[in-house]
Amino acid sequence: GESVGLHLPTLSVQEGDNSIINCAYSNSASDYFIWYKQESGKGPQFIIDIRSNMDKRQGQRVTVLLNKTVKHLSLQIAATQPGDSAVYFCAEKKNDYKLSFGAGTTVTVRA
Amino acid sequence: GAGVSQSPSNKVTEKGKDVELRCDPISGHTALYWYRQSLGQGLEFLIYFQGNSAPDKSGLPSDRFSAERTGGSVSTLTIQRTQQEDSAVYLCASSTLGAGELFFGEGSRLTVL
Numbered sequence: 001g002e003s004v005g006l007h008l009p010t011l012s013v014q015e016g017d018n019s020i021i022n023c024a025y026s027n028s029a030s031d032y033f034i035w036y037k038q039e040s041g042k043g044p045q046f047i048i049d050i051r052s053n054m055d056k057r058q059g060q061r062v063t064v065l066l067n068k069t070v071k072h073l074s075l076q077i078a079a080t081q082p083g084d085s086a087v088y089f090c091a092e093k094k095n096d097y098k099l100s101f102g103a104g105t106t107v108t109v110r111a
Numbered sequence: 112g113a114g115v116s117q118s119p120s121n122k123v124t125e126k127g128k129d130v131e132l133r134c135d136p137i138s139g140h141t142a143l144y145w146y147r148q149s150l151g152q153g154l155e156f157l158i159y160f161q162g163n164s165a166p167d168k169s170g171l172p173s174d175r176f177s178a179e180r181t182g183g184s185v186s187t188l189t190i191q192r193t194q195q196e197d198s199a200v201y202l203c204a205s206s207t208l209g210a211g212e213l214f215f216g217e218g219s220r221l222t223v224l
Contacts, residue, residue, distance in 0.1 A: 032211050043115075043202055043215035044154070051211075089153060097142060098167065099213055101154040 010106045019077040021105050023090035028071060032093040035064060035075045038104070039086045047075070047088075077107075085109045113137070115216035117203050123222045124193055132188045132219045136205030143186050144204045144213060145178060154202065160186060161208070193223045 013019045025033070031052040036044035048059045050066050050073075057064050063076040073090050087106050091099040116135040124130050136143050145157040156170040160180045171177070175193075180186040190197055200220050204213035 034212065036215075041217075043204075043217045045215070046212050049211055091154075093211060096209070097159055097161070098156055099144075100156065101146075103153040 008105055009103065010108070012108045012110060013080050014110050015080060015082060017080055019075075019080045019084070019107060021075045021077075021088050021090075021107065023073040023075075023102055025071050025073060025090075025092050027092060027094055028068070030092040030094050033064070033066060033073050034091045034093075034099065035062075035073075036089045036091060036101075037084075037086045038089065044089060080107075080109050082109050082111065115203055115205055115214055117201075117216035117219050119219055120217065121220045121222075123224065125224055126195060127192050129189065129191045130193055130221060132190075132201050132203075132221070134186045134188070134203030134205075134216060136184065136186070136203070137214055138184075139207065140205035140214070141183065141208045142206045142210075143180060144206075145186070145188050146202045146204065147172075148200045148202055148218070150199070157188070157201075190221075193221075195223045197221060198223045 034049040035047040037047050038044045048062050048064050050057045050064045055066050061078045065074045085108055087104040089101050089104045091101045093099055118133045141162055143160040146154040147157055148154050158178050159167040162183045163180050175191045178188045200218040202215055202218045204215045206213045
């Protein structure tokens with residue numbers, strides 16, 4: 001089965017609020033993690049990544065947190081906008097090349 | 112183009128027919144991946160190419176599935192004797208050697224009637 005998964009399949013958030021999307025992984029040997037965003041009918045698009053030697057990384061309006069103790073990854077989106085509505089996937093790299101993806105969380109932004 | 116290009120974007124076929132899906136990776140990217148995404152599901156790894164060789168074919172669901180890559184560039188995923196359960200979006204991605212991020216194409220949506 002999948003070693004990377006998300007806690008909730010759906011998330012509804014009010015426009016302007018912050019969003020937090022969670023992901024649990026099971027392989028403690030994974031050393032690289034990525035968050036992807038997938039809009040309807042499109043391919044996944046890179047949002048942000050983090051290596052296992054870090055516990056936090058910030059981008060534009062997004063922050064990824066990595067807790068290796070409990071094997072948990074989260075994506076925080078600040079001031080959520082309608083354009084943030086999409087499916088969000090976390091992925092882990094278990095070796096030199098293969099990314100394994102979780103099932104995804106569908107984020108819906110309410111106006 | 113600047114991104115990963117896939118064709119066809121949509122393919123409807125009858126059960127039992129063969130289909131070919133094409134991927135043009137980003138120029139210079141030596142690594143190429145095929146993933147499958149069923150409706151409402153996550154991405155299922157199919158195969159990985161490094162140059163023209165495929166060191167990992169572990170994700171191919173059955174011997175009806177095959178893929179090749181020529182000239183270190185274009186890749187073709189072939190599905191023989193298609194079945195209804197093959198209906199999905201087939202995503203191609205590419206990356207530079209040793210890089211973390213994969214760049215995805217828009218996918219080829221396959222519908223088997």
